[in-house]
Amino acid sequence: MMATRKTSGDGDSNLLVEDQEDGGSLDSQEWYSSHGPEEEDDKMNYFTDGKTQIDFVLVWETWRDLSCEQPYRKRQKYFECLEKFGLDMEEHSFQEKGDTLHFMLLSAPWPVLCYFAEEMSMRVPLQTSPAQFSPWLSQVLNKLSIPNMLQENVPKQPPETFTCPFKNSKLSRYPGSENHATFFTNTQRHQILYEILACAPYGNSRRGEVGMERLLCEKVLSAAYPLHDGTYAHTPGTPSEQLFLRQILFQYWARWSKWNKYQPLDHIRKYYGEKIALYFAWLGVYTGWLLPASLVGMFVFIMGFIVMINDIPTTEVCNSKGLYIMCPVCKICPNWNLSSVCAHYRAGVLVDQPGTLFFSIFMSIWAVTFLEYWKRFNAKLTYRWDCFQLHEIEEHPRPEFTVLAPLTIQNPITGIEEPYFPESRRLRRMLTGSMAILLMIAVVFMFLISIILYRVIICLLVAKSGNESLVSSARRIASITGSVVNLCCILVLSKVYISLALLLTRWEMHRTQTAYEDALTFKVFLFQFVNYYSTPIYIAFFKGRFVGYPGHYNTLFRIRNEDCDPGGCLIELAQEMLVIMVGKQILNNITEFVIPKVQLWWLNRRLSKVKTEENPWERDYKLIRCNGLFDEYLEMVIQFGFITIFVAACPLAPFFALLNNWIEVRLDAQKFVCEYRRPVAERARGIGIWMSILEVITCIAVVSNAFLVAFTSDFLPRTYYQYFVNGDLTGYINFTLAKSPAHYTENHTLCRYRAFRDSDGNLTLDYWNLMAIRLAFVIVFEHVVFLLARMIDFMVPDIPESVEIKVKRENFLAKQALAENESLAHFLGVNTSLVLRSRHDPSMGFASMQNFTGEQHTM
Known part of the structure; x- marks a missing residue:
């Protein structure tokens, strides 16, 4: 059974704007014929009169076992407030055996739209022109008369517009203002409705009983969303001129077969707003720039095989037989032959070779150049999309801040009284929240120490097994299993901390949505940086540095500190990177593919007990709520850190990132087009604080790569031996191995260990010479790379x-x-x-x- 209720504004809306001449209302057929297919919407996205367009939908469920009087009163007061705002409302209810699903359809009349459009400084077009933008590669290929395989003609290309802020008193100056049904776009109508719904009270404002988001948190409402423009599927053979915009996005963007085509950014912006469009633009540019980095990385990796085949130290290790008897890894462990780790040493040469230096410099310059290119491309996009001066003239206080702020203050620019929260109180809250952040970071270090102890214990257990093949691989077994355990700990801690960061950021009372998102992003990234990178940093710069020497080993909780793999710490770092970065990417892709489908199945199964009609509002209610882009950005920025900060250890990291991002673009596109409810469009000038984070990561990457090559790699010791000791690398293995002190009697035999020490355990002159060379290399590397980066930044302005x-x-x-x-x-x-x-x-x-x-x- 279905019951409907229709209400409209009671006349109070006349107080919002000046009286306007009624432009008349068009019926559906007249609207489609007059407005053309470019702005065509789903013909079912209207009230039962066929004329009133649905701008927003509120949903609540009243099951027999969950019915309550208090939520009913809150909803009624909220709806009464919406009527006072002048909104048209129509209710649809679906009921069976006491279980009821309610849909409240909302529409903003013309006067309400005009009033809030002016209040929100909404930009409207003064003149349009066919869009003529094309990527730089297409322009170059066109001049060379070479077809561009990435280019595709997408129908209904949105026109480029020259816009200005809407002024109700200047309405006659805007083209198309006589047609009230189509003057404001769908996304603009959604934004206006969201502003009203976010500010409408349903109780005591001082207690924060205001807005749609609060009702959703209290379970008074089940969902709130604008409608999609029809279904994403279409009948085969349908002319492109008759496709809805959502169908165009699915056909030319979300399908897997479009992996090698440009993204239709203008269409994405028109349907989802600038904020989402800029994310996909950044992801597309980043993925494109990964291609040259991947090719160079693969070349360096292949060169590693050539170096490995002809490497003299590798040949010495593999042919040493019983020449080098190595010291045991624990008190009860036996001595072992260096030749038993031949395979490990060969693997280490694949990543620790002369190409490492070249690739480190290349990726440092690549990161700087990529960011400079994105700044310019972002400036062009925001100019075309009229967001260039967004933060200066258009950003308003957050609805939640407007309601909960205890004071008001006059805006020095506009002269308008605005809600105000004292900065001193916010700073005190931020300091209090920082204590929670430091506590969580301390938890990460506790887990890091636990992983270190786990690896040491596993190494000891394997070494005690007596199996010669296992003993030689003891460190590798402990390292691989430790990496898997570490990945599990990272994922668990991430989920816990993000929930804590959301709570702390809301408590800090930030005025604008940008300030709120920046504060949340900073908190989460600071923690995730420590969470994801602490173990790689330990392996790269600390592992094997504080082991000691036979007879004077250093310990942690009475357990000897772990040493690097016989192949070097760089190969361990590469392994850790692959397990964490690639493992995380695989888990994320599986999660993004499977979980939305499980959620859709569960939601449809739960709603199957209510007999409903296949209306647009019901169809969209069975989709998943979109929770923004935070997780998407975080995933990509963490990946960017891996392929820049530790890239010297794994030349294939950009290639794995490229493969992941090709999949990520289509997975994200399918989620937005097919599985998510339509989000409210948001304007944005760029990718926000993520840009600053990327710049910080780039600077850290330069320093990190310099120290990796200088202290973790064997590049400088080999160079020093070849040019200052012997003339070639013959005898290099013996040069790097010290003899145990004469008084060392453990296992009653003399042995060798890797260090630059004499027979008494003292550091040799070669050690200090190498230390001076390493420090000089770090200084020269950093200055050269930073100088090149500054030159690029100076010669290429951020804004054309x-x-x-x-x-x-x-x-x-x-x-x-x-x-x-x-x-x-x-x-x-x-x-x-x-x-x-x-x-x-x-x-x-x-x-x-x-x-x-x-x-x-x-x-």
Whole structure:
């Protein structure tokens, strides 16, 4: 059984805006015929009258065992408040045997849209022009008359617009303003409804009983979402002109067969907003830049095989037989022959070879160049999408902050009274929260020490087994199993900390959504940096450094400190990277593929007991709520850290990242198009604080690679021996092995161990010479790379000069467009087309536009 209820605004909406001449309402057929297929929406996304467009849907469930009077009263008060805002409302209920599912359809009338559009400084077009943007590769290939295999013609290309903030008093100046049904886009209508729903109270405002998000947390509402534009599937053979925008995104973006095509960024922006579109733009650019890094990494790795075959020290190790008797790894362990680790030593040469230095420098420069390119590409995108000055003129306080802030203060720029939270109180809360962060970081170090002890104990147990093949692989077995255990600990700690970080960030009361997200991002990344990178940092820079020597071994909890693998610490670091980075990527991809489908199955199964009709609002309710892009960014930034900070140990890391990102783009696209409810579009100027984090990671990567090559790799000891000791690498193994002191009587035999010490255990002159060379190398490496980075940064401006000029010019013309003088408005009508042409014609600079306007004044 279905019951419906229709309510509308009671007239209070007339107080929101000036009286406007009614433009009339079009029925569905008239709207489609007049507006054209480019803005066509799902024909079912309307009230039962077929004319009132559905802008938002609220859902609640009243099962027999969960019915309660208090949620009912809160909902009624909330709906009464929405009616006072002037919203049109229509309720649909589906019931069977006492179990009821309710849908409240919401629509904002024209006066309400106008009022909130002005309050939100919503940008509307003054003039449109067909989009003519194309990637730089397409431009180069077109000049060379070479077809671009990545390019694809996507139908219904959104036009490029010249926009300005909406002013209700200047309504007649905007083209298309006479058609109230289509003047504001779907995403703009969603944004307006979200603003209303987030600010509408349902109880005592001082207790925070305000807004849709609070009702969702209290389970008074089950869901709140805007509707998708139809289904993503379409009938085969349907002309592209008749496809909905969601169907276009599925057909030309979300399908696996489109892995080698450009993403339709303008279509993504039109449907999901700038924030989501910029994420996919950044992910696409990052994935594209991984291709050259992967090719160079594979070349270096292949070169490692050639070096390994002809490597003199490797041959010495494998042919040593019983020449080098090595000291035992524990008191009760036997001595062992160096030749037994021949395979391990060969594997170490694959990553520890001369190409390591070249690849470290290459990846450091690659990271800097990639970020500079993204800054410029981001500036061009935000200019095209009218977000270039977003933070300066448009960002408003968060609805939650507006409600819970205890004070108000006059905005020095706008002169408007705004909610205010004292900065001193926020700082005190942030300091208190930092104590929780430090506590969680301490927990990470406790787990790190536990993993170290675990590896030592496993190594001892394997070494005591008596099996010669197992004894020679004791360190490798302990290292691999320790990496798997470490990955499990990392994933568990991540889930716990993210929940804590969300709670602390809400408590800090940040004014804007950007400030809130930046604070949350900083907290989570600081912890995740320690969580994910602590073990690789330990292996790269600390493991094997504090072992001691026979007769004077250092201990941790009475257990001898662990030493590096016979093949070197670099091969262990490569293994740790592959287990953590690749293992995490595989688990994430499986999770992103399986969990949404399980959630969809469970939600549909739970709702199967209620007989419903296949309406758009019910169809979208059976989808999953989108929780934003935080997890997506975090995953990619952690990956970026692995392939830059520790890339010297694993040249194949960029290749594995490239494979993952090709899959990640399509998985994320399918989630948004097919499995998620439509999120409310958000505007953004860039990727936010993630950009600053990437820059910090790049600087850390330069320092890290310098120390990896200098202290962890064998590159400098080999070079020192070859050029200052012997002339070639013959005898290098004997050079690096010290003899146990004469008074060392453990196991009653003399043995060898890896160190630059004399027979008394004292450091030799070669050790101090190498230390000086290593420190000098670090200084030279850092200065050269940072100098090159600064030169790139200086020569390549973050914002193209043409974009800066066009932004200033458009700001001037926007003021002209809204002037009272009709002659100026006519003057603008000529010049806006000039601005739009200047977007696509780099040769048309500021001077040429000045000349043009001067000619117009003389006419």
